[in-house]
Amino acid sequence: SKFTKSKTNNNLSKIEEIIDVTINEALELNFELEEFKKIVNKRIEEKEKLLKNINIAFIECNHEQLYFFSKGIELGTGISIIPILIDEIYKEPDIFRERIRSIDLVVTTFFHYDEVKKFLVDQKQRVLAIALDPLMETMVNIAHLSSKNKSIGLVCITDKFAQRVFQSIKQAGIKFSSFKFTISHDKDEVNKFLIDTDIVITSPGRKKEVEKLISPRIPLIEFVYIPDKGSMSMLKLAILDIKREGGILENI
Incomplete structure (x- = not known):
């Protein structure tokens, strides 16, 4: 844009x-x-x-955020992002504690900060809270294509991601006639869902799949959340601090 x-x-x-x-x-x-x-x-x-050889755990509640953060955020060579679902921590706390031992820094969203801090109360890693905003280009594209007569359909992996996208679109004041979503992976069900939808949005993990099914006449937009500018600055500073300390960035 x-x-x-x-x-x-x-x-x-x-x-x-x-x-x-x-x-x-x-x-x-x-x-x-x-x-x-x-x-x-x-x-x-x-x-x-x-900036080399740092392990960062990103802890979140939905697959989409984890997928994009671990694949789409560029923090430089030698920096590994380990995605961890919050559900996995509850299901297998011992495995989580074992995994976290090799982690230099834990990153989560402000929404889950207190919850994650509680899990890590006996660990020495610092927990960094970041804010995730929709990519500006994503919102501009939706606003440009949508109107009060247009229906929006979202194909994603989790209900949580669908709710977050719906809130983001509403908060941006974007007009639409209806909003629906599906988390189905059944090809026939997804095809049926795409009928009579004016604008189709996908989470990053499902774009390629939907591209194969959708009519070229229907606009397809990938909905991406990224850390805001302030969060990225804090994250990069935390990475530099880790290197200066020569390892894990401890709680202060």
Whole structure:
């Protein structure tokens, strides 16, 4: 979208400005450009090393959030995201405690923060709460296509994800005539569900499956939640702290 491109261009301009100022300051200090380049490359290599080999557990209540966070969030090389469903903790607490021993940082949403903290009361890892927002492009696409006469259908994996999407669309003030969802994996049932639906939304884990069934005339939108800007900054700072501490980021 134009908004995303404009945001990217602004960030790029800011970085270029910072680089230009730093180059000018290096020249004023009588550094040759080649020498300055070597210093910058060395610092970049050091930072890359700092960001390697970290295990982060992401704990959530629905498959969709886990799927996207573990596959779609780019935190750099050497950083592994281990997805853990909250239901799994209740069902197999001993296995959970064993898995968590190799984890450097635990991440969950604000909604589950207290619950997760209670599980980890006897563990030393810090729990970081993040906020997840719908991807701006997702909301813009739905708003552009929808109207008070259009029906929206959601194909996802869990009821919880469907409820969250419904709330997000309503809160954004997007108009629609009806909203329905299915968590069925039966091909005939999904085909039947897609009939008479003007706009189809899918969770990240089901887009490819629905693409094969849907008419090319019907708009198909993947609904993606991402950590907000503040949460991503906190997460990256926590990762740097882990490396400085040389391992697990402990509760403070």
